[in-house]
Amino acid sequence: MKIGLVLPMEAPPEDPARSAPALLALAEHAEAVGLDSVWVCDHFFSNVPGEPREGIHEAWTIVSALAVRTRRVGLGTLVMCASYRPPAMLAKMAATADAVSGGRVMLGLGAGWNEEEYRAFGYPFDRRVDRFEEVLRIVRPLVRGEHVTFAGRDHSVDDAVLLPLDRPIPLLVAAEGPRMLRLTARHADAWNTGWYGVPDDRLRRQLEEMDAALDAEGRDPSTLRRTVGVNVDDPDDQEPSVALDDLPSAVEAYGALGVDDLLLGGGWATERTLDRLAEVLDLHPR
Numbered sequence: 001m002k003i004g005l006v007l008p009m010e011a012p013p014e015d016p017a018r019s020a021p022a023l024l025a026l027a028e029h030a031e032a033v034g035l036d037s038v039w040v041c042d043h044f045f046s047n048v049p050g051e052p053r054e055g056i057h058e059a060w061t062i063v064s065a066l067a068v069r070t071r072r073v074g075l076g077t078l079v080m081c082a083s084y085r086p087p088a089m090l091a092k093m094a095a096t097a098d099a100v101s102g103g104r105v106m107l108g109l110g111a112g113w114n115e116e117e118y119r120a121f122g123y124p125f126d127r128r129v130d131r132f133e134e135v136l137r138i139v140r141p142l143v144r145g146e147h148v149t150f151a152g153r154d155h156s157v158d159d160a161v162l163l164p165l166d167r168p169i170p171l172l173v174a175a176e177g178p179r180m181l182r183l184t185a186r187h188a189d190a191w192n193t194g195w196y197g198v199p200d201d202r203l204r205r206q207l208e209e210m211d212a213a214l215d216a217e218g219r220d221p222s223t224l225r226r227t228v229g230v231n232v233d234d235p236d237d238q239e240p241s242v243a244l245d246d247l248p249s250a251v252e253a254y255g256a257l258g259v260d261d262l263l264l265g266g267g268w269a270t271e272r273t274l275d276r277l278a279e280v281l282d283l284h285p286r
Helices: 020-033 059-069 087-101 115-121 128-143 178-187 201-216 244-256 271-281
Strands: 002-006 037-040 074-077 105-110 148-151 156-160 171-174 190-196 225-230 261-265
Touching: 020 037, 020 059, 020 271, 037 059, 037 261, 059 074, 059 087, 087 105, 087 128, 087 156, 105 128, 105 190, 128 148, 128 156, 128 171, 128 178, 171 178, 178 201, 190 201, 190 261, 201 225, 225 244, 244 261, 244 271
Parallel strands: 002 037, 002 261, 037 074, 074 105, 105 171, 171 190, 190 225, 225 261
Antiparallel strands: 148 156
């Protein structure tokens, strides 16, 4: 099983540990201690709706910087909100970041959820899954190197193609619910579900529902990579989580369920705690 770190993208101005240079240094340290991947989220605010707005770094800019500052780790987006950029431009940005990184980018997409962000920055919040399906029908073939002509209700392209494109870029979709799972089974190379502590009945139901969606699409389950977001223990967080020292048993339990990647929520992450993580999981610097 591979272990990734979801970088803490929050950017409170009073905390130098959350500056962009500090974030890049943290990613370098994650690579140094032996983690397999680092990931960024995509928001305009880091707060949940209804709470005071908090700052956050912009996702693609950080990915581009990581492409230069790291050498080995996979770079992923968990996930890009498909509503915030035109789909062909989104695919083009992924192709260029992938080229800069030497072929290490996984493009993660989602339909979005934070209505406050949509409203504040002028994006329509209605029909998000309809819009998302159109995005997939454009982005998926583009990142495979195909010429794409598509005319939908919300998006269209006419003989679009990514030039240059160094390699097919793997596509991840974060999804739950029958329609989103079917779209994942139809279009994606990888799937993400989150957020969890130790494996629970909710996760098992999600895995079963994903298997059902794959079956409905006539797809071999072994062709889809399964990634799970896991919260590392935060006493101030009400979400399920797992203590850092308990991660070895959690990794074993997730592996028994056929999970391919654990993506660890990064609010806890510092260079010191990453060193401890490496000890706990017996990671080897590379």
